[in-house]
Amino acid sequence: MKIIDMEFSEINVPLKKPFNTSVRTVDSLNNIIIKIVTENGMVGYGEASPHTFVTGETNGSILAALKYIKHAILGMDMENFEGLMIKINNCISKNTGAKAAVDMAVYDLYAQYQNKPLYKILGGYRNQIETDVTISLNEVNEMVSDSIDAVSKGFKTLKIKLGMDHKLDIKRTKEIRNAVGKSIKLRVDANQGWKPKEAVKIIREMEDLDLDIELVEQPVYFQDIDGMAFVTRNVHTPIMADESVHNPIDALNLIQHRAADLINIKLIKTGGIYNALKICTIAEVYGVECMIGCTNESKISISAAAHLAAAKSIITKCDLDSHLFYENDSFDGGPLTNENKITMVNIPGLGFKNIF
Numbered sequence: 510m511k512i513i514d515m516e517f518s519e520i521n522v523p524l525k526k527p528f529n530t531s532v533r534t535v536d537s538l539n540n541i542i543i544k545i546v547t548e549n550g551m552v553g554y555g556e557a558s559p560h561t562f563v564t565g566e567t568n569g570s571i572l573a574a575l576k577y578i579k580h581a582i583l584g585m586d587m588e589n590f591e592g593l594m595i596k597i598n599n600c601i602s603k604n605t606g607a608k609a610a611v612d613m614a615v616y617d618l619y620a621q622y623q624n625k626p627l628y629k630i631l632g633g634y635r636n637q638i639e640t641d642v643t644i645s646l647n648e649v650n651e652m653v654s655d656s657i658d659a660v661s662k663g664f665k666t667l668k669i670k671l672g673m674d675h676k677l678d679i680k681r682t683k684e685i686r687n688a689v690g691k692s693i694k695l696r697v698d699a700n701q702g703w704k705p706k707e708a709v710k711i712i713r714e715m716e717d718l719d720l721d722i723e724l725v726e727q728p729v730y731f732q733d734i735d736g737m738a739f740v741t742r743n744v745h746t747p748i749m750a751d752e753s754v755h756n757p758i759d760a761l762n763l764i765q766h767r768a769a770d771l772i773n774i775k776l777i778k779t780g781g782i783y784n785a786l787k788i789c790t791i792a793e794v795y796g797v798e799c800m801i802g803c804t805n806e807s808k809i810s811i812s813a814a815a816h817l818a819a820a821k822s823i824i825t826k827c828d829l830d831s832h833l834f835y836e837n838d839s840f841d842g843g844p845l846t847n848e849n850k851i852t853m854v855n856i857p858g859l860g861f862k863n864i865f
């Protein structure tokens with residue numbers, strides 16, 4: 510079953526409201542959807558999401574890398590899955606957002622070829638996962654009302670974006686906790702916005718105020734692994750690495766330095782499922798639980814991540830919410846999202862048909 514074509518299509522969809530972190534504001538989803546076609550007419554889908562600050566990619570660089578990877582894999586046989594994965598990863602370095610799109614389309618095809626939903630091929634641990642929803646970084650009042658709204662829609666875990674103004678970060682978290690009560694889980698993400706000592710001070714204050722924070726994601730600059738370790742050592746709240754861990758080597762280094770308690774896996778950072786599985790294996794060996802996260806992504810790559818999360822027991826937390834941020838989710842198929850639950854369906858592969 511040879512690969513005979515790869516096509517690209519750009520999507521541009523406005524978000525319901527701008528999504529703010531301490532690093533950037535996003536007001537529309539501008540991603541690239543790909544389709545890989547085999548000689549027997551099977552079609553696999555994938556998605557690339559440019560994140561200039563995390564993977565260094567733009568839409569233009571992704572399109573160029575996709576053309577390059579296409580050239581490298583055209584004519585290769587799906588039955589040599591390992592060979593395909595090695596080719597995707599080794600034909601060009603970095604470009605992990607572009608690689609992720611090709612990787613998920615190949616996994617989609619591979620699962621369809623075996624006539625099984627992807628999560629069953631990857632491990633099939635559960636058929637339903639629960640996601641948090643992210644509270645965009647805004648004025649305190651707006652964050653409180655967004656939190657109340659999210660809870661009223663059925664979300665049981667909120668991921669609060671922080672990292673802009675340290676005094677206000679405590680106030681944001683405290684007021685959200687007061688508004689939603691103790692039964693809702695709160696996790697916070699500083700997106701590298703704090704210095705190590707400052708992070709320790711802020712997190713200890715949250716602990717003293719009994720805000721019951723489940724975890725703190727990426728408190729300090731992504732390359733400051735010693736700083737991450739300092740924070741992890743000096744607070745009780747679990748620390749999660751996000752921007753600090755892109756690939757399996759990063760995960761191994763971070764775990765061996767005891768620089769974080771948890772790892773946030775994102776397909777745009779790993780270059781897709783193939784390397785994400787390697788991080789899962791490393792994490793399993795060391796007993797480090799993982800979250801599966803996302804950037805601004807549509808239902809296609811969110812579905813690929815959801816299949817992986819459903820498959821692996823070491824992925825105990827999900828932050829797969831960006832497909833809920835925009836008005837019209839025009840893609841039929843894939844796992845079903847209902848409030849905070851994402852449920853796998855019994856359709857081979859990722860579960861999409863006729864997207865383009």
Ligand SMILES: C[C@H](N)C(=O)N[C@@H](CCC(=O)O)C(=O)O
Pocket residue numbers: 530533560643668698700751802803804805828829830831
């Ligand atoms: C969208 C998701 N819930 C999320 O918060 N992702 C990122 C930041 C979003 C972005 O800038 O693309 C994260 O840091 O976890």
Ligand SMILES: [Mg+2]
Pocket residue numbers: 698700726727751752773
């Ligand atoms: Mg994060």
